[in-house]
Amino acid sequence: MTPTQNPYAAVADSLQSARALPGPAYVDPAVFAEERQRVFAAGWLPVARVSDLAAPGDYRSADLAGTPVVATRDKAGDLHVLSRACRHRGMPVVQGAGNAASLNCPYHLWRYGLDGRLLSAPAMDQSTAFDVEACALPAVRHEVWGGWLFANLDGAALPLAEALAPLAERLAPLNPDRLVTAGVLTYESPWNWKVMVENFLESYHHIGPHAASLQQTNPGLSTRATSDSDRFSILxxxxxxxxxxxxxxxxxxxxxxxxxxxxxxxxxxWYELCDIGPTRFTLNIHMLAPPELAAVPEIVAEFRDQVAAVHGEDIPVCEGVQRGVSGDLYTPGPLSHLEAGLWAFHRHLAACFNSGSST
Ligand code: FES
Ligand SMILES: [Fe+2]
Incomplete structure (x- = not known):
């Protein structure tokens, strides 16, 4: 990728001199194509909460920046992350989530085990190219961390326990593994995925869109980032x-x-970014709660209202930022010390773009 196509070539070496990202980072399909390989395939992406795969036969589909996968728990209790593209002609063998004894492609009814092995395929006995052993759904490297099942498409990322050790230490008293899904809210989000991440990384904006809500309880100007890692951010x-x-x-x-x-x-x-494209994605906001609270409808309803209200305040600024950075007159401005997480994120992106060769 040439320097003009690499929007992360000029990431600052200090927070004091750090700036926002240039416009092409948010709009250029060529940048997104590189991110699919260098950022998403090379990183760890959450596929499911482990508690949503509690029973043998449970499965959950996901789309990892353009790669359809399915997480399963097989009859022996083992977790898998598998490609969801049928080994016949590519139809996703399953959609959504549920419980099943096998994964049955709806197109020509090839049938796969929960471990990905092909179990049966109608009318393939005359094909000399067909080898049942060679038609398993490819397995994706996976790990469990924080109650999530994560996948790493290129198989080369650092183990999560190593990459996120200080974050695990910070979250340990909160026991995130114990939290179960109390509900999911879904939003079509017409802005680049990084606009969402950056909005999440700072609470400076509590003084703006959240002036009447979060700013009253957790003032934005009192927030502080406590990590200088380029693998994660804590605020x-x-x-x-x-x-x-x-x-x-x-x-x-x-x-x-x-x-x-x-x-x-x-x-x-948990904000899950799904079906990511250059200037859009689908946002699933998962509400997580201890099992005893997730079972109380009144508590879940109040939780849902609060989450929806806060995100409702974020939607106009995310839409607005996407419009602003798409225009010819946008130039990246300086970051506040309250936006240390953005600088860490930008350093992460720069490191991804600077490592390895273009694919
Ligand atoms: S594409 Fe799956 S059986 Fe044909
Ligand atoms: Fe916000």
Whole structure:
């Protein structure tokens, strides 16, 4: 990729001199094509909460920046992440989530085990090219971390326990593994995926769109980033007074967006970025709660209202930023010290673009 196509070539070497990203980072399909390989395929991407794959036969489909996969738990209890593209002509063998004894392609009814092996294929006995052993769904490297099942498409990323060790230490008292899915809210999001990550990485904007909500409880100007890693970001959001709970926002780069409350009601939120394209994605906001609270409808309803309200305040600024950075007159401005997470994210992207050769 030439320097003019690499929007991360000029990432600053200090937070004091750091700037926002240039416009092409948010609009150029060539940049996104490189990101698919260098950022997403090379990184760890969340596929499911492990608690959503509790029983043998449970499965959940996902789309990892253009690569359809399915997470399964097989009869022996083992977890798998498999390509979802049928070994016949590529039809996704399954959609959505559920429980099944096998994965049955709806096109010509090839049938796969939960471990990916091809079990049967109608009317293939005259094909000399057909070899049942060679037609398994490809397995994707996976690990469990923080209650999520993660996948790494290129198989070469650092183990999560190593890459995210300080983040795991920070989150350990909050016990994220224990949280289960209390509900999911879905939004079509017509902006680049990095606009969403950057919005999540700073609470500086509490003073703007969240002036009447989060700014009252967790003032944006009191927040602080506590990591200087380029693999993840941690942002502490203290309460406005002693009787108001604090929360922590964390992002495991590239795009695992996490929020956890501290104190008596240990809730979590996971922003899952799905079907990512150059200037759009589908956002699934997962509400996470301890099982005993996730089972109480009134609590879940209030939780849902709060999550929807906060995201409703973020939608106009995300849409607006996408419009602004798409115009010819946009030039990247300087970052505040309250946006340290953006600088860490940009360094992560720069490192991805600077390592290895173009694909
Ligand atoms: S594409 Fe799956 S059986 Fe034909
Ligand atoms: Fe926000």
């Amino acid at each position: 502490e959001n203290p309460g406005a007074s002693d009787d108001i709970g604090s929360f922590v926002v964390a992002v495991a780069f590239p795009a695992t967006l996490m929020f956890f409350t501290e104190g008596v009601a240990p809730f979590g939120v």
